[in-house]
Amino acid sequence: MPETKRARRPDVKLVILGDMNVGKTSLLHRYMDKKLSDTISTVGGAFYLKQWGPYNISLWDTAGREQFHGLGSMYCRGASAVILTYDVTNWQSLAELEERFLSLTDTANHDCIYAVVGNKADLTDPPNEEEDYEGGCPIHKPHYASHLTPPVSPTTGSPVANREVRKEDAVALYQRILRYKVLDERSSPPAEKMCFETSAKTGANVDVLFETLFDMVLPSILRMRSESEASPTVDLEDYGPVSSKQTKGGCC
Template sequence: MRRTIPERARRPDVKLVILGDMNVGKTSLLHRYMDKKFNNTISTVGGAFYLKQWGPYNISIWDTAGREQFHGLGSMYCRGATAVILTYDVTNRQSLAELEERFLSLTDTANHDCIYAVVGNKADLTDPLADRENYEGVCPVHKPNYACQLIPSGSPTLFSPGAEREVQKEDAVALYQRILRYKAVDEHLSPPAERMCFETSAKTGANVDTLFETLFDMVLPSILRKRSESKASSTIDLEDYGPVTSKQIKGGCC
């Protein structure tokens, strides 16, 4: 016997969109979070949709294509987005520049209070912490759940990087601040850059859960507000319409 899924169980409460150039690991990030494993993925064609249940809430996560020929679709996918993950490759400086040059304008269709995260993927190639399989730890610089997961400059390490780092933490922070200016958002009223600039590894799992779960917690007020507005709009107060007269009744047609 087939079970019917309740309408509320299928309907997304909010939308989260992942943007970024091709080969930065957007799809791999999403697979690591959803499936808890690393897959060698092929380039996304157009976009892909996933639904994540977060407690009693449903969050749709859109994985978008980074290829130039699919660029025009990004604006459509961002329409009504509550959170956007702007993803780059820490070993490729151009991938960070592309976020500002090609992808930021696509977010003009997102909600006015949309939350933005700047995410440097492939940290396992340069970061000794992220090189540990399934690593999820406390950032040594900031508070727990602050997701930069970086070693303080000058810290001793025996780690030998497999690739040269081209994007520093300061570069991502500077981009986040420019995003706020582009969106005309008061920096003092927005989440701090240290909380919204992440470094992850889809290969090892480093900081991936922290990224998504931090954003899920941050969009919770939007979910509650949306449900409250939906509930209010479905309730009709008959007193607002005044008394019904006999003339109004006769004027109806069945």
């Protein structure tokens, strides 16, 4: 295969899911453009192509609106990584990940990697120095509530009042994702590595999020390239260009 054609082909797919207004598109704009752009609600989905070293990763932004929900499983088909995004100031946005969006990932690859990402961290209080952090999420604690329970909101008027989702709630959700996928927790990426809190506004942890996932999907990239080189089938993508940004979307 000519190298120029290979350079345009995505090696793996990364999909970002979540309810409307959690800032999915803003996270992608912050990572791709290194700035926060004015956005509008994503209709259906939007595709971006990121060149990462010698590899090409397709980033799929999806709509969070209910009327586009059925398209989610199509976008997740063959995904090597899924970012499940919620708003740290909106409890329902975390609950929606489990109630509406997790089942859409049934079409993803069997070895798909899952990250739970709380956006809009700039609206919350600064981290508690007494907590133990690694990779933007507290170190795994011995027990968590088996079901999500909204925390009691503190007195309004302070940054603390904006937080509705605790970091340990995201960790508990990640553990339930592993159980839903029938994945062995001991051999899966640990929760402290796969839970992030980000801010598309300030850029906090955005690069860390995407580049951590890019590193983790490298085995999938190498496997897929090996299978492609060994397969005698014709790849239709070889006969048409792949745009680096087919559509533009917005925060949903």
